[in-house]
Amino acid sequence: MKSARWHGIKDIKIDEIDNPELKPNEALVQVKWCGICGSDLHEYVAGPINIPSKNPHPITGEVAPLILGHEYSGVVAEIGSDVKNIKVGDRVCVEPVIFCGECRACREGSPNACEKLGFQGLSGFGGGFSEYTSFRADKIHKLPDSMSFEDGALVEPLAVAYHSLEKGHFKSGQVAIVSGAGTIGLATIKVLKAMGASKIFVIQRESIRQEYARNEGVTVLDPYKVDVVAEIKKMTNGEMADVSFETTGSQLCFDLLLTSIKSTGYLVNTSIWEENVSFNMNMVVFTEKNIVGTICYHGNDFPDVISLISEGKIVTGGLVTKKIHLNDLASEGFDTLTGPAKKKHVKILVTPEVELIV
DSSP: EEEEEEEETTEEEEEEEOOOOOOOTEEEEEEEEEEEOHHHHHHHHHHHHOOOOOSOOOOOOSSSSEOOEEEEEEEEEEOOTTTOOOOOTTEEOHHHOOSSSSSHHHTTTTHHHHOOOOBBBTSOOOSBSSSSSEEEEEEEEETTSSSSSHHHHHHHHHHHHHEEEETOOTTTTOOEEEEESSSHHHHHHHHHTTTTTEEEEEEEESHHHHHHHHTOOOEEETTSSSSSHHHHHTTTTOOOEEEEEEOSSSHHHHHHHHHHHHEEEEEEOOOOOSSSSOOOHHHTTTTOOOOOOOOOOTTHHHHHHHHHTTSSOOOTTTTEEEEEEEGGIIIIIIITTTTTTTGSSSSEEESSOOOOOO
């Protein structure tokens, strides 16, 4: 089968490899669509970051070259002898988290914070940029017949956003701020709307991403043109925001978010930072503000997001800006998202089936 494997920085090859061998607790998925994630891009331009290149991953035991891709949907082609929750022919998406099940975080019900955390498509066990892939069946979720495979491939990034609302203790009717209108920023906006935010502010510098955010009906504030804190204070009658979500990895945005939330409010960090962030701890101490981290998803996040999409509460329109074939992954996908046109795109979906591209 054809698979896109990471061999090194800016070195992704379409390799012909054997179909995966199925374990009793696994299912084989014929991939329909797989999204390119920011994590994939980091590996492309600056890896290895999460990809094990010298030392095998402690759970998968694998090293590069590895198959990329963890935001995907497809059809169940085969099931292992122990699998009961799905059957051949089911339309599915996959929750790609890899965890040990033994460390304290796993034992306490937070496998997404596992000491040996990994992801299919980054740490081994195959990946979605392939014709077929296999994964543990208890992390494979059925899609309603009414849901497209394209929407199925968006469940993973939307689940990231959904989980961040849980970490911020978000409640319907609250005021929220999101920094950045990239994929996770827009996903967070869409989930906030679905969950009943009364007002949403988006901090976004001038680019087409401002337009993407305005299309969601939110208030866009350019930090290089307006006093963001003053504007939020004015538009909330001095009450400020209840919760904020950092998706950019920017010191500027972090500072604005921390200043713009109420006392006892939450700043939820979704970003993976390339540099250290600094802040005045007294801003937290004297206001009892909460700074919390969030990583991926767990529990019912995937089923909840699937339900919200199928019920029309999360509207996915505007997230997919391009569709390409697996053979063109590097030139039309990774190079596009790391080149001059990167701001024009939100999510690029990839398929191994040329007939799906219309």
